[in-house]
Amino acid sequence: MAHVRLNGITKRFGAHTALENLDLEIEDGQFFVLLGPTGAGKTTTLRLIAGLEKPTAGSIEIGGVDVGDWGAAERDVALVLQQYSLYPRYTVRQNLEFPLKSNIRRMAQPDIDQRVARAAKTLRIEHLLERKVDRLSGGEMQRVSIGRAIVRSPRIFLMDEPLSNLDAKLRETLRSELKDLQMKLGATFLFVTHDQIEAMSMGDKVGVLNDGRLAQVGTPYEIYHHPRDTYVAGFVGSPAMNLLPADLLGDRMRVPSGAIEFAVGPALRARLGRSSGPITLGIRAENVHLDPAGSIEARVWGVENHGVEKIVTLKTGDCLFKATMPATIATAIDEPMRLSFDQSRLHAFDAATGLNLSLEGRALEAAE
Amino acid sequence: MAAVKSSGRAAVNRLAVVGVIIATLIFLAPIYWIASTAFKPRALATTVPPTVLFQPEITSFIKLFVKRVQMNKAVDPATYAAAPWWEQRIMDNGERVLRTGDNVQLSGYPSRFMNSLIIAITSTVLAVGMGTFTAYGFSRFRVKGEADLLFFILSTRMLPPIVVAIPMFLMYRAVGLTDTHIGLIILYIAFNLSFSVWLMKGFMDEIPKEYEEAALVDGYTRMQAFFKIVLPEAATGIAATAVFCFITAWNEYAFALIMTNRRAQTAPPFIPSQLGSGLPDWTVIAAGTFLFLLPVAIFTFALRGHLLRGVTFGAIRK
Ligand SMILES: Nc1ncnc2c1ncn2[C@@H]1O[C@H](COP(=O)(O)OP(=O)(O)O)[C@@H](O)[C@H]1O
Numbered sequence: 001m002a003h004v005r006l007n008g009i010t011k012r013f014g015a016h017t018a019l020e021n022l023d024l025e026i027e028d029g030q031f032f033v034l035l036g037p038t039g040a041g042k043t044t045t046l047r048l049i050a051g052l053e054k055p056t057a058g059s060i061e062i063g064g065v066d067v068g069d070w071g072a073a074e075r076d077v078a079l080v081l082q083q084y085s086l087y088p089r090y091t092v093r094q095n096l097e098f099p100l101k102s103n104i105r106r107m108a109q110p111d112i113d114q115r116v117a118r119a120a121k122t123l124r125i126e127h128l129l130e131r132k133v134d135r136l137s138g139g140e141m142q143r144v145s146i147g148r149a150i151v152r153s154p155r156i157f158l159m160d161e162p163l164s165n166l167d168a169k170l171r172e173t174l175r176s177e178l179k180d181l182q183m184k185l186g187a188t189f190l191f192v193t194h195d196q197i198e199a200m201s202m203g204d205k206v207g208v209l210n211d212g213r214l215a216q217v218g219t220p221y222e223i224y225h226h227p228r229d230t231y232v233a234g235f236v237g238s239p240a241m242n243l244l245p246a247d248l249l250g251d252r253m254r255v256p257s258g259a260i261e262f263a264v265g266p267a268l269r270a271r272l273g274r275s276s277g278p279i280t281l282g283i284r285a286e287n288v289h290l291d292p293a294g295s296i297e298a299r300v301w302g303v304e305n306h307g308v309e310k311i312v313t314l315k316t317g318d319c320l321f322k323a324t325m326p327a328t329i330a331t332a333i334d335e336p337m338r339l340s341f342d343q344s345r346l347h348a349f350d351a352a353t354g355l356n357l358s359l360e361g362r363a364l365e366a367a368e
Numbered sequence: 369m370a371a372v373k374s375s376g377r378a379a380v381n382r383l384a385v386v387g388v389i390i391a392t393l394i395f396l397a398p399i400y401w402i403a404s405t406a407f408k409p410r411a412l413a414t415t416v417p418p419t420v421l422f423q424p425e426i427t428s429f430i431k432l433f434v435k436r437v438q439m440n441k442a443v444d445p446a447t448y449a450a451a452p453w454w455e456q457r458i459m460d461n462g463e464r465v466l467r468t469g470d471n472v473q474l475s476g477y478p479s480r481f482m483n484s485l486i487i488a489i490t491s492t493v494l495a496v497g498m499g500t501f502t503a504y505g506f507s508r509f510r511v512k513g514e515a516d517l518l519f520f521i522l523s524t525r526m527l528p529p530i531v532v533a534i535p536m537f538l539m540y541r542a543v544g545l546t547d548t549h550i551g552l553i554i555l556y557i558a559f560n561l562s563f564s565v566w567l568m569k570g571f572m573d574e575i576p577k578e579y580e581e582a583a584l585v586d587g588y589t590r591m592q593a594f595f596k597i598v599l600p601e602a603a604t605g606i607a608a609t610a611v612f613c614f615i616t617a618w619n620e621y622a623f624a625l626i627m628t629n630r631r632a633q634t635a636p637p638f639i640p641s642q643l644g645s646g647l648p649d650w651t652v653i654a655a656g657t658f659l660f661l662l663p664v665a666i667f668t669f670a671l672r673g674h675l676l677r678g679v680t681f682g683a684i685r686k
């Protein structure tokens with residue numbers, strides 16, 4: 001187990017910059033999730049920490065020691081990938097033994113057997129030990145991959161979208177298993193995913209990566225409720241946060257593309273400080289409420305059913321936005337509705353930079 | 369509708385099978401001719417039309433292996449009775465076996481056959497080995513001017529090799545490599561290397577680099593990862609490449625004819641040289657050719673599983 005720190009890491013592939021001046025800190029025993037879309041540089045970050053790739057600039061510390069000159073073998077990290085981390089010719093047992101049989105560990109066979117047995121028991125794969133890897137299902141394979149990582153008791157677990165190839169049900173099961181495992185081992189995890197639900201449900205801390213830059217680091221709560229910019233706001237949460245170009249003048253908020261205009265309450269006004277002019281208004285679907293006295297009038301444009309609730313797309317003028325409603329509410333297409341935005345949950349972002357204008361957001365930044 | 373369609377497909381299938389059988393027969397016909405000639409009595413070897421039914425005998429193989437001369441008078445019955453069975457077969461043909469002291473003198477064939485084996489196997493092992501390492505390097509590391517280098521390697525194939533035969537011969541004579549095993553081995557490696565590198569590069573590219581990287585992270589060196597993980601995964605490619613290299617080296621005729629005459633001569637230039645003086649004995653030549661075909665057939669057959677997978681590699685995986 002160990003503390004990991006990336007200092008100003010930049011990684012270029014030829015002319016292409018995969019990571020730009022990345023600072024990242026993962027505390028000992030933390031479940032850190034790196035979240036970002038495909039191509040954001042997540043895998044590159046893992047490979048740099050694992051020692052499979054050298055940074056163009058910057059340094060990496062593991063346990064307080066600069067590991068820039070260390071090879072992959074010496075860093076004592078474990079890597080679990082989306083696929084291809086198991087050797088197809090080997091049985092499950094041989095795969096689990098493989099890392100223990102390397103020259104730098106020189107472990108005695110009884111030790112190896114004991115560790116393999118313990119890992120197999122933890123992951124409930126004892127019945128699979130003698131099976132060839134290519135006879136395993138996807139879920140079993142990922143269990144074995146994780147087993148191959150835990151037999152070693154490495155200093156850090158690096159996981160590159162290990163659940164992405166599994167079906168939804170299995171993904172959910174393994175998600176909670178993995179979280180339990182991490183707590184039981186007290187291990188340091190760096191878990192990479194493009195799935196924001198995975199990130200929010202598993203991470204002690206989440207780093208949102210946007211095109212090689214860290215957009216925000218924080219607890220899942222902070223990321224969800226205090227997104228630093230429109231990128232994080234739009235990427236995290238399902239459905240994505242409504243982001244509407246708006247004008248803020250004094251205590252009036254107006255969305256010019258639709259019939260949305262309301263008075264900004266004193267609490268929100270205070271939160272936004274002195275900002276005014278064109279902004280991007282951000283409001284999550286669950287914070288748009290049906291309200292007979294509401295100032296917003298819109299018509300139902302589309303409906304998505306999700307069991308107990310439904311996501312209703314509403315249209316006013318040229319402006320579309322989403323609201324979450326209980327499934328029991330009748331929503332005929334084109335039906336007019338009166339709504340209001342929950343101002344305590346309303347965000348305003350700078351129209352040009354996309355940064356959150358609310359004072360809490362800035363205070364959060366300052367605290368970091 | 370579906371029934372009509374599937375019966376249509378079955379008919380096409382059957383037609384395809386018939387086509388394959390006919391093609392197979394056409395390809396096998398010359399081999400049958402050689403094999404049957406090898407087992408024919410000499411008198412039946414050149415009949416027109418060809419004799420199909422005959423009593424097979426192995427006299428031609430005995431003749432192939434020993435040195436013999438034509439006898440000018442009939443053999444004396446006592447000597448005939450005392451001779452071993454195989455020598456009697458030769459005497460039946462009006463020839464006698466040459467001896468030094470009591471030892472039977474062997475013909476040139478066994479030593480030429482051995483030369484062929486030594487040269488083909490050594491050059492194949494080296495060409496495939498070098499090709500595998502080179503391909504791994506090109507596949508896994510960023511090599512400066514990779515495309516140009518690979519093109520250069522391929523370009524050695526763009527000239528028919530025979531074009532350089534005369535200058536090669538002069539160079540070989542100058543450095544004393546003519547009529548040596550090592551000389552032919554070097555030549556055949558040069559022929560096969562470009563092929564081996566390109567073929568192996570294709571196979572290496574198909575092996576996910578994640579396998580080795582997992583091994584690197586698990587505490588293995590690059591070399592250990594190569595031998596433990598990459599090589600077993602590349603077995604199919606290595607087998608396919610080895611078969612092609614072996615066949616090329618084994619069948620090579622022109623350079624073997626130019627560069628060797630005795631010590632390191634291989635079977636291909638030797639067999640036709642037996643056509644030499646007097647009436648050619650086609651059964652002996654057929655026997656020599658028949659035996660010459662065997663190693664390639666055995667080698668290919670032994671690796672057939674790999675070959676099939678090798679040929680269809682990309683198609684199955686992607
Ligand atoms: N070996 C490489 N050579 C060139 N470009 C690369 C290489 N590895 C990654 N990249 C590029 O770097 C960017 C980040 O890639 P990656 O870290 O794999 O993203 P992610 O894992 O978040 O999907 C991508 O644009 C990708 O094309």
Ligand SMILES: [Mg+2]
Binds near residue numbers: 042043044160
């Ligand atoms: Mg990735």
